[in-house]
Structures are given as structure tokens and as C-alpha cells.
Amino acid sequence: MSEAYDLGWGDEDEPEETAHALTVVDTGRDEKQKQTQARLVADQVAAAVEEVRPGLDKIPDPVKPAGEGELTAEETERLALCEQGIALHKIAWFMAGKSLDTVATGKLFRATPHKLEPERFYRTIEEWAEVEKDISVSKCNQWRAAWPIGEALAARDYDANPGQVRELVPVKGAFGLNAAVAVYLLVAELAGADKVTAALLRKTVKLMPGDLRLEDDEDPDVLAKTIQGVLLGELPPSGVPAIPPAVKRAVDRRAVVLADRLDRGRIPRAEVQRYLLEAFADEEDPRVFDAVLERMKQDEKKPQKP
Structure with missing residues (x-):
């Protein structure tokens, strides 16, 4: 009777071989589980990357309204996707500027053959940007100069657009990044964060005296107060209170x-x-x-x- 139910585990006289076979089976099972887990993780990462990836294909195609009045659930979702696309352009310009600056600083273009003259490599970031990416020299320089201001303002939750930041580039060139941010902070405080315009920033920059002296390593909030004091005549251009x-x-x-x-x-x-x-x-x-x-x-x- 016992022979009829023999499970075929092998000869009882060979316990070491049996143990080895079980170990091989367990090892194979563990390896398969690891591979399955790795695939799941990879799929999750790919899905997360795809979810946050910007792209024109993610914007819904234009269609007629589903009706009058309240939006349907589908329309609400379409609106949210469109708002994300509109918001993206506000940061895309300084993302491009930072990218150009990184390529320029590291001379990452140096091993790319020139598209029009393949026998040589690109010599400058302006040449690379213009030929390879169809970005004009002026635009390349503007974006490279402006992106640190845009990034600094975004870190403070200010919604600065390219036109506004362009007005601050001369301040950055003359006094440093913190001073440029300070001018924006000053206008935002006086006019209201939602009332900042390129025109207001341009007017403020023009009012700053030519002999103004600012310390760029000073905190932007402190610099904003200093600039305000100078513009109101409460401080001399040096920014230091006048000694009686x-x-x-x-x-x-x-x-x-x-x-x-x-x-x-x-x-x-x-x-x-x-x-x-x-x-x-x-x-x-x-x-x-x-x-x-x-x-x-x-x-x-x-x-x-x-």
C-alpha cells in the first residue's frame, strides 16, 4: 500500500542529493521572484515618468462643448490637462535657459560634429544652439542670463513670466542675482504679488541711481528694503544710512x-x-x-x- 503512494522524492539513502535538489529549486524560485519584483518596480517607475512627462500628445484635441452650463467630468479633466499645459510654458523658458547654460559651461557641444560642416565640431554654445536647436544667438544669451532669476523667484512661489524676468537681467548683471530678486520682491510688496508687470519692473529699475552700491551676498529681502530706502530718498546710493x-x-x-x-x-x-x-x-x-x-x-x- 505504501508503494502506491510513493511521491518519488528519491532514495532515502541519498539525503544529501535530495537536499541539494531542494536548494536548487528554492534558489530558482527566489531568483524568479526577484526578477518579477524588478519588472514590477521598472513598470511602476516607467508609469510615474510617463505621468509627469510633458508633451503635446498629453493635451486633449479641441472638441465642441458637451453642452451648456456645468462641465461634465470628462470636460473637467480636459480643462485640468489644458491648464497644466498652459502653466508649463511659464517655466519651460528657464528650463531651456538652464539647459543651455549647463551645455555651455561644460562645453558639452564640443564633440558634436557641425551639422553644416561635418568635418569640424561646434566651437561655441551660440553656434551649437543656432544650428542644432534653431535658437537665435540673442535668445540663447537672454535665456542663459535669465534662468537663475526665474528659478529663484519660482522657489519663492512667484509666478514670474519671461517678460518680467527680462527686465531684471540688467540688475543681475550690475548688482548680482540677489539684487534682481530683490527688485521683484519690492514691486510685489508695493503693488501686490498679482499686480507685478514688466512695465512696473522696468520703471523701478530705471529709478535706481547709476551710482547705487549693493552687496550681492546680502539677503534679497534686506536688499529690497535697501533699494526702497534709496528710491524714497531715505538712504544714500551707498545703501548705508547717512551719518549726520x-x-x-x-x-x-x-x-x-x-x-x-x-x-x-x-x-x-x-x-x-x-x-x-x-x-x-x-x-x-x-x-x-x-x-x-x-x-x-x-x-x-x-x-x-x-
Whole structure:
């Protein structure tokens, strides 16, 4: 009876061979599971990439309305896809600019044969962009100069368009990226974020004095306040609050005393200022810092002028 139900596991006298066969089966099963899991992951990644991939084929074709009044579920979905396509163009320009800048900086065009002169490679980004991508030299330069501004504003959730950012490129060239962002922040604060226009930005830039001095490593929010103070006449073009004449005279007198104590000749005001700033920044000796703090507290207690 027992022989009729023999499952064929092999000779009981060969336990090692049987164990080896089971191991091979288990290993094969595990490998197959890994391959299946890898395919599933790859399919999921491909689906995710396809979902976020921009493309004209993702925009619905134009069709007549399904009816009057409220949109159908299908129309609502079509509207959402179209809005995504419209929003994409607002960032596509500085995506192209950043791409061009990356290609230019790394000279990634250097091994591409010239389309019209295959015997040589491209020499400049302008040549590569114009011949290979049909992007004019002026457009190539504009996009490369503008994309950092667009990216910085997008990071702050501002919806700046190419025309607005173009007005800020001269500011970036003269004072740096943070200053360009600061001008936009200033206009957005004064006019309202939804009221910023290229015309308002152009007008603000034109009002900035030619001898304006700004520190590009300063925070854009601080620079915006500085630019506002300069435009309102509350600050000189240097951006530093003007020192009252009486204070200047007092500093000069004290500098004379300082020179006598050091047995030196005349000490320039700039040298005194440097030592004051160094003493103010000294974290191990807070006496100057504390003195400045007390004076600022006293000023805040004074009644404000109307």
C-alpha cells in the first residue's frame, strides 16, 4: 500500500542529493521572484515618468462643448490637462535657459560634429544652439542670463513670466542675482504679488541711481528694503544710512585723540570704522555690541516723527 503512494522524492539513502535538489529549486524560485519584483518596480517607475512627462500628445484635441452650463467630468479633466499645459510654458523658458547654460559651461557641444560642416565640431554654445536647436544667438544669451532669476523667484512661489524676468537681467548683471530678486520682491510688496508687470519692473529699475552700491551676498529681502530706502530718498546710493554731520565731526575729534594716544599721525575715518565693526563682531568681547544694543533700545523708545 505504501508503494502506491510513493511521491518519488528519491532514495532515502541519498539525503544529501535530495537536499541539494531542494536548494536548487528554492534558489530558482527566489531568483524568479526577484526578477518579477524588478519588472514590477521598472513598470511602476516607467508609469510615474510617463505621468509627469510633458508633451503635446498629453493635451486633449479641441472638441465642441458637451453642452451648456456645468462641465461634465470628462470636460473637467480636459480643462485640468489644458491648464497644466498652459502653466508649463511659464517655466519651460528657464528650463531651456538652464539647459543651455549647463551645455555651455561644460562645453558639452564640443564633440558634436557641425551639422553644416561635418568635418569640424561646434566651437561655441551660440553656434551649437543656432544650428542644432534653431535658437537665435540673442535668445540663447537672454535665456542663459535669465534662468537663475526665474528659478529663484519660482522657489519663492512667484509666478514670474519671461517678460518680467527680462527686465531684471540688467540688475543681475550690475548688482548680482540677489539684487534682481530683490527688485521683484519690492514691486510685489508695493503693488501686490498679482499686480507685478514688466512695465512696473522696468520703471523701478530705471529709478535706481547709476551710482547705487549693493552687496550681492546680502539677503534679497534686506536688499529690497535697501533699494526702497534709496528710491524714497531715505538712504544714500551707498545703501548705508547717512551719518549726520555732527556725528562725523565728533568721530573726527575722537580720531585725533586716538592718534595722540597711539602716537600716530591722522587716522582716517574708514580705519576707525573698520576697527569698530571688528569690535562689534567680536563674540568673545561683547562690550561694543552691548553698547550698540543699548543705543538702539533708547532710539526705539523715542517718539517717532510724524
